[in-house]
Amino acid sequence: MIERLCFELETVSTVTSSAKVIEKKKKRSKLYADLKRDKFLYLLMLPGILFFIIFKFIPMWGIIISFQEYSPYQGILNSEWVGLTHFERFFTNPDFLILFRNTMMISLLNLVFFFPLPILLAILLNEVRSKVFKRSIQSIVYLPHFLSWVIIAGISFLLLAESTGIINLLLEKLGVKSFDFLTNESTFWYLLVGQNMWKETGWGTIIFLAAVAGVNPQLYEAAKIDGASKLRQIWHITLPGIKNVIIVLFILRLGSIMDVGFEQVFLMANGAVSNVADVFETYVYRNGIQSGQFSYTTAVGLFKSIIGLVLVVIANWFAKRFGEEGIY
Structure with a gap:
């Protein structure tokens, strides 16, 4: 009885995981189809996305120096930490x-x-x-x-x-x-x-x-x-x-x-x-x-x-x- 129950649980688990895999594949194929269909629209978005990445997100790394006594000679990683002093x-x-x-x-x-x-x-x-x-x-x-x-x-x-x-x-x-x-x-x-x-x-x-x-x-x-x-x-x-x-x-x-x-x-x-x-x-x-x-x-x-x-x-x-x- 226990072996049968374990077998059924394994079967259910296998079916569930297979369904998830199939669902993921469908999502990926749909995403690929959308990208292929609207490739020119996404290409138009690319300059704007690059602008925000380069000029907005990457510079956020510099926020760290507001908690440091930053020295250009020592750099961000080696400057002294001062907490909320500033x-x-x-x-x-x-x-x-x-x-x-x-x-x-x-x-x-x-x-x-x-x-x-x-x-x-x-x-x-x-x-x-x-x-x-x-x-x-x-x-x-x-x-x-x-x-x-x-x-x-x-x-x-x-x-x-x-x-x-x-x-x-x-x-x-x-x-x-x-x-x-x-x-x-x-x-x-x-x-x-x-x-x-x-x-x-x-x-x-x-x-x-x-x-x-x-x-x-x-x-x-x-x-x-x-x-x-x-x-x-x-x-x-x-x-x-x-x-x-x-x-x-x-x-x-x-x-x-x-x-x-x-x-x-x-x-x-x-x-x-x-x-x-x-x-x-x-x-x-x-x-x-x-x-x-x-x-x-x-x-x-x-x-x-x-x-x-x-x-x-x-x-x-x-x-x-x-x-x-x-x-x-």
């Missing part, structure tokens, strides 16, 4: 609160004023019926994206300089006192946000225009029959139709909330606004590149990344909680 130094630094305030305020102002603007522009462009006029406007608003921050900073100086700027010269001719746009702490953050809005709004409409184009046109026809105005159609059809795209891009934007753009801030900053212009990127540049404190500034960069990761996870959890798709 993080303690950073959090107890009097500059930490100033850096955090400036970075967060610039990012929050960008979220409030800049983030909704591409959505609004995409909706307005979608309502334009003349294709020639629509494409012309699209081309015009896309162009600033391709200008470097050096050019934009130069244009800003030509327009806003207190003594020689075109705007202040016009104000003086109108009998209005000139205004120090570039050296005024109270307007510096808004100046950066305004530059972002002018440079990137047109480029940001690309995704939202594609999302708007995917909304079912029959919904608009039904709304017209019911007597809905354009504003009602936008509010009840267009915005709900692109809601998922807005949420995904908002979550991704939160992931880079601690990045305000080194080049822009570095070019526009000056001694008069240093108290409101100093952000994490400029701090890392001064202490890391100029002073050679590689471990310390790597710890600062790691702190920024952790904050972004936490915000993405929290925002994605809220999105899932309220029935949206989120990013994962």
Whole structure:
């Protein structure tokens, strides 16, 4: 009886393992068939995958030095381990609160004023019926994206300089006192946000225009029959139709909330606004590149990344909680 039971168990085990082997072979054959069928699509993905591997994943090895007293002569493997010393130094630094305030305020102002603007522009462009006029406007608003921050900073100086700027010269001719746009702490953050809005709004409409184009046109026809105005159609059809795209891009934007753009801030900053212009990127540049404190500034960069990761996870959890798709 026992021998028979053992034989049956062995038979069942053999059948189960055979079934698993067959299932694995089917999966492999299916994967091979998919790869063969869509080989050109995967080939198109290859440059993007290589980019992320080379420039995003491989450099993560360097995070180790934020826990070391890194020496270029000793290398990563032989440098002295110091634990959380660099993080303690950073959090107890009097500059930490100033850096955090400036970075967060610039990012929050960008979220409030800049983030909704591409959505609004995409909706307005979608309502334009003349294709020639629509494409012309699209081309015009896309162009600033391709200008470097050096050019934009130069244009800003030509327009806003207190003594020689075109705007202040016009104000003086109108009998209005000139205004120090570039050296005024109270307007510096808004100046950066305004530059972002002018440079990137047109480029940001690309995704939202594609999302708007995917909304079912029959919904608009039904709304017209019911007597809905354009504003009602936008509010009840267009915005709900692109809601998922807005949420995904908002979550991704939160992931880079601690990045305000080194080049822009570095070019526009000056001694008069240093108290409101100093952000994490400029701090890392001064202490890391100029002073050679590689471990310390790597710890600062790691702190920024952790904050972004936490915000993405929290925002994605809220999105899932309220029935949206989120990013994962």
